[in-house]
Amino acid sequence: MKQKLLFANITEESNWSDWRWQLRNRIMSSDELDQYANLSVYEKASIQKAIDVFPMAITPYYASLINKDDSTCPIRMQCIPNPKELIKGSGDMDDPLHEDGDSPCPGLTHRYPDRVLLLVTNECSMYCRHCTRKRKVGDNEKVSKDSDIIKAIEYIKAHPDIRDVLLSGGDPFVLSTNRLEQIIRRVREIPHVQVIRIGTRTPVVMPQRITDHLVKMLKKYHPIWINTHFNHPREFTEESARALAKLADAGIPLGNQTVLLKGINDCAFIIKKLAHLLVSNRVRPYYLYQCDLSRGIEHFRTPVSKGVEIMEALIGHTSGFAVPTFVVDAPGGGGKIPVLPNYQLSSTSTKTVLRNYEGVICIYEEPANYNSSCSSTCNVCKGSSALHDPIGLQKLINPNAKMVSLIPEGNRRKKRLKIYKDILHDN
Ligand code: SF4
Structure with missing residues (x-):
């Protein structure tokens, strides 16, 4: 004190x-x-x-x-x-994650099939210098309007595939408890929304916000999940530990998203110490993020290889649940792409060759005569859009797949062939 x-x-x-x-x-x-x-x-x-x-x-x-x-x-x-922060880096973008581009209405991003991001405020108790949403956070002209939130909730209602709603901002916990409850209640009333998630940095920068009153309100709307944003072991104090304990005691599963930041936590020992503090406080290290390409934060960026190096020092060296997933949130709206050291060295039809964290190389003997055990009496997949309207590689590998290749738009070979065919047709 x-x-x-x-x-x-x-x-x-x-x-x-x-x-x-x-x-x-x-x-x-x-x-x-x-x-x-x-x-x-x-x-x-x-x-x-x-x-x-x-x-x-x-x-x-x-x-x-x-x-x-x-x-x-x-x-x-x-x-x-x-x-x-005033220097514009060569890779900098205003909206690197394409959140505005994937937005059907103001404040809502619908990128993944079954979940959405709902921005409920553009204010935070503290403005992080590495913030990926610098383009709107703290900008008085981009305040989230109630009418926008109502429209976003109408959109969620109209899309039964959405089962997970992430409230973020800004920081939702800068809103009054009453205002936040209004929003959470409206979302909870939508029958197909199973989970409400909240992204907040208040346990780190203003742990006093985690009051009994707030926690009592959140408990009414379970399942509520919370993701915090601790980046360094020095952010753990008696006050932050108390805030996390209140949330965990309320039955709220806690995760943490760390951003990999040059000069702050770009070290395997720091990240490991942070992970151990998190799990000791009942918080699961969830993601380790490669720093985004947002404008004015290039001085915080590390090469992707630094994250791989850190993962190499974590996987196997500490408890699995203390190891976050290292992800690059792909520019242009590609979403989170996990990046890992390579543990699979080779494969044949009978054996897979793997290496462990100690460098031990071993084989996994594949089962003889394996056939998928998919049975006609199991109905789990029957109504799934993943089966009937697959995305990405599922178009090639799901049981109903008819396609044999995925060809990127603008493929030069296909273009050339088309030009040739058009000429033949014209003649
Ligand atoms: S709390 Fe989150 S949204 Fe707010 S400034 Fe920090 S990183 Fe940005």
Whole structure:
């Protein structure tokens, strides 16, 4: 609690523990940063330029975790702007994940067959400098309107394939509990929605938000799943642990999404320590994300090979449930693509050759005379669109598949053939 002394205006313990106080007292200008980080006049001026492009907001709680004398402090690097944010990298895009492109109505992204992303606010308690949604988060002109949320919910109602709705933003937990409940209730009333997920960084940056009142409300709408966003072991404190315990005690399965960030957590030892802290707090490390190609965050990016190197150091070296899936969220709306070290070395019809984390090479003997045990009495697949309207490789490998190849649009060989046939036809 030593850090709280930084706040001369705290008169009572209850202020610090009050999430609304944390929100009201956020650090939002470069002048206010003095007491948290040693900054030169030049640094302050350049930070202000970055703030003009992407706003800064740091809760007193998160600011209290900064090591004032360390310019490479992982907490500092995630919350204090850097003039490098103004540099446009060669691969930078405004909407690298094509969330707006895959949006049937404002605030809703429908990319995967059975789930949608619903953005319920564009505000966060803290603006992460590596945010992938920089194009809209914190922008007063892009506030989520109630009419948009109603339209999005109508869309979900009209699409019975949607069984999983992810509420995100911004951070849904900056909304009042009443407002959030209104939205959750409307979604829960849709019969085909099985699961409601919430993506939130508040357990990390404003754990005071996880109140008994909030948790009591969430419990009414199970199954609710929550994904948090811890990036570094230093983000674990007594307060964040308490917030996670409240959520877990309410029967909410917790997952964590970490973004791989240069100079912050691009190290197998840091990620392993983080994973162990997460599972000790009943949070499953869910994804390790390759940093996206969003504008102004190239200085946080690592090569994809760094993630593979980290996975090599985790798989087999620690409990399976402590190992996240490393994914590249593919630019252009390709979605999350898992990337792994290669463990399958070769295969024949009788044997598969594998290697383990120690470098041991072994064979797996394939079963003799294997036939799929699909029986006429089992009906699980019968109504499934995956069988009758397959996607991707399923078009080739599902039992009803008629196609023998998938050819990308614009294939040069096919184009050439078509031109030749057209000429023949014209003659
Ligand atoms: S909490 Fe999430 S949405 Fe908000 S700024 Fe951080 S990364 Fe972006």
